[in-house]
Amino acid sequence: MTNKKSYVNIMATNPVLTVAPPKEETEMFGATDKITALYCRLSQEDERAGESLSIENQKSILLSYARDHHMTNPVFFVDDGYSGTNFDRPGFQEMLAQIEAGKVANCIVKDLSRLGRNSAMTGLYTTLTFPKYGTRFIAINDNFDSADPNSVNNDFAGIKNWFNEFYARDTSRKIRAVQKSKGEKGIPLTVNVPYGYVKDPNDPHHWIIDPEAALVVKRIFTMCMEGRGPSQIANQLRADQVLTPTAYKKQQGLGTPHPLPENPCKWSDSSVVNILERREYTGCTVNFKTFTNSIWDKKQRENPLENQAVFPDTHERIIEDDVFEKVQEIRQQRHRMTRSGRTSMFSGLVFCADCGSKMNYGSTNNYKPQQAFFDCSLHWKDKEKCNTHYIRESVLERLVLHHIQRVTEYILHHRDYFVSAMGQQMWLESTEKIQISRKKLERNQKRIAELKRLFIKIYEDNAAGRLSDERFDMMSQSYEAEQKQLEAETQTLQQEIEVQERQHENIEFFIQKADKYVGIEKLTPYVLRELIQGIYVEAPDKYTGKRRQTIHIKYDGIGFIPLDVLMNGKTA
Numbered sequence: 001m002t003n004k005k006s007y008v009n010i011m012a013t014n015p016v017l018t019v020a021p022p023k024e025e026t027e028m029f030g031a032t033d034k035i036t037a038l039y040c041r042l043s044q045e046d047e048r049a050g051e052s053l054s055i056e057n058q059k060s061i062l063l064s065y066a067r068d069h070h071m072t073n074p075v076f077f078v079d080d081g082y083s084g085t086n087f088d089r090p091g092f093q094e095m096l097a098q099i100e101a102g103k104v105a106n107c108i109v110k111d112l113s114r115l116g117r118n119s120a121m122t123g124l125y126t127t128l129t130f131p132k133y134g135t136r137f138i139a140i141n142d143n144f145d146s147a148d149p150n151s152v153n154n155d156f157a158g159i160k161n162w163f164n165e166f167y168a169r170d171t172s173r174k175i176r177a178v179q180k181s182k183g184e185k186g187i188p189l190t191v192n193v194p195y196g197y198v199k200d201p202n203d204p205h206h207w208i209i210d211p212e213a214a215l216v217v218k219r220i221f222t223m224c225m226e227g228r229g230p231s232q233i234a235n236q237l238r239a240d241q242v243l244t245p246t247a248y249k250k251q252q253g254l255g256t257p258h259p260l261p262e263n264p265c266k267w268s269d270s271s272v273v274n275i276l277e278r279r280e281y282t283g284c285t286v287n288f289k290t291f292t293n294s295i296w297d298k299k300q301r302e303n304p305l306e307n308q309a310v311f312p313d314t315h316e317r318i319i320e321d322d323v324f325e326k327v328q329e330i331r332q333q334r335h336r337m338t339r340s341g342r343t344s345m346f347s348g349l350v351f352c353a354d355c356g357s358k359m360n361y362g363s364t365n366n367y368k369p370q371q372a373f374f375d376c377s378l379h380w381k382d383k384e385k386c387n388t389h390y391i392r393e394s395v396l397e398r399l400v401l402h403h404i405q406r407v408t409e410y411i412l413h414h415r416d417y418f419v420s421a422m423g424q425q426m427w428l429e430s431t432e433k434i435q436i437s438r439k440k441l442e443r444n445q446k447r448i449a450e451l452k453r454l455f456i457k458i459y460e461d462n463a464a465g466r467l468s469d470e471r472f473d474m475m476s477q478s479y480e481a482e483q484k485q486l487e488a489e490t491q492t493l494q495q496e497i498e499v500q501e502r503q504h505e506n507i508e509f510f511i512q513k514a515d516k517y518v519g520i521e522k523l524t525p526y527v528l529r530e531l532i533q534g535i536y537v538e539a540p541d542k543y544t545g546k547r548r549q550t551i552h553i554k555y556d557g558i559g560f561i562p563l564d565v566l567m568n569g570k571t572a
Contacts, residue, residue, distance in 0.1 A: 035075045246258045350374050
């Protein structure tokens with residue numbers, strides 16, 4: 001709606017809204033090519049102030065001032081929903097570009113805080129940048145006018161800018177405190193619910209599964225378990241015309257911060273990676289995943305895992321824990337593609353039994369796929385450091401499948417003996433490690449307690465004047481650094497001991513997985529990744545005149561299974 005008297009065109013367009021005065025009023029404003037920039041800004045925090053700070057109210061005040069003071073060619077520059085602590089705002093940047101181009105005669109804001117809440121940056125623009133390009137700056141409510149350098153109000157601008165900055169800092173502290181309190185209680189801090197979930201209509205803090213999207217999530221994890229990388233997964237989803245998370249949410253009428261892509265089925269590698277790395281799919285809430293350095297630096301940085309708050313079983317899981325952890329392991333591996341473009345499901349799992357190096361996958365178009373092979377990467381680089389370790393992929397697949405068949409069949413018929421024998425073996429293997437870890441843990445704990453006593457002593461010595469401030473600062477920093485290092489190491493040791501002491505649980509968990517594959521006839525990438533952690537290939541034995549290949553399989557969570565020994569010990 002346009003009013004001839006005020007010619008205010010109210011639109012929600014952000015960041016720039018141009019207002020052209022009616023032709024009959026042009027003479028009142030004078031004839032010039034330069035514009036009068038009317039800058040409006042409203043942040044989420046400012047919205048609590050109500051109508052007084054609304055964009056519409058700011059526009060009305062600025063336009064009336066420009067009209068009353070006969071300023072030419074008013075143009076609105078609007079930043080709706082942007083913090084004043086950061087000047088990287090689209091509306092402000094557009095206005096600044098116009099100023100630097102020499103196209104702005106006047107710049108008007110409702111008050112100094114609308115320009116910004118960073119005292120240093122606000123002062124830089126008002127005292128250096130704007131005068132440099134001949135732009136008159138006016139803050140109406142603060143009675144600031146750069147055209148009047150003798151004004152007392154101008155002298156107080158620096159103080160007002162500091163108070164505006166203080167307000168921003170104080171608001172930020174309060175918001176952080178509220179978020180910290182919520183996060184520590186397990187309330188999800190993320191505004192956008194992960195793809196695969198929707199908010200419970202009866203409880204906005206609780207997530208429920210979206211069946212259709214959850215199937216896509218499961219499929220992505222399955223493809224990763226099968227050895228496909230993010231690019232391959234994304235290509236497959238595009239080929240199958242699966243809607244991207246953003247497009248799907250838009251279709252369902254759900255909110256999303258991302259714009260709708262031109263191709264709603266154009267999955268990106270990053271979208272796939274984001275899904276594969278979201279622990280929330282295991283049914284837990286993860287808070288404090290990111291952090292910012294200050295109110296001036298809005299860049300989101302990833303928080304270390306130890307600084308995150310994880311609350312298990314807060315909603316129904318889509319992905320099992322073991323699948324999620326296995327996928328993270330797979331994500332750390334790099335699968336080398338041959339010149340022929342072929343890859344192997346064994347890539348990243350095969351190692352040389354002598355030197356421990358990874359074995360590279362080899363395949364060319366010059367021979368049949370059945371002739372693809374693995375050989376020791378160290379031997380390939382330097383033949384003197386390791387002997388030939390070579391095995392055909394077809395042979396490897398046959399040996400691994402046969403071993404899995406034997407293991408699953410044995411567990412089926414001798415479950416109790418398997419649990420007992422493997423438990424004893426794993427206990428013997430871990431006992432020494434546990435003892436070493438516990439001794440080191442005890443030393444760390446004693447040293448931490450000693451550091452706390454030392455810190456109290458130097459504090460008392462400093463307070464009594466027996467220790468200088470410089471010496472106190474140096475010693476306290478040294479003690480704090482050592483204490484942090486020891487506490488981090490102690491946490492790691494405690495976790496290692498807990499894992500080693502849960503060996504029985506690992507056996508039972510492995511048995512549950514093995515039960516699924518009793519009678520297996522074909523080895524698939526998913527089965528391989530779920531059951532096996534590593535395959536170690538011995539150098540071929542040619543003593544009898546025939547090539548004999550031996551491999552050792554390290555099963556996930558349980559280690560090497562001495563099947564022949566077990567069968568000799570209990571066969572009935």
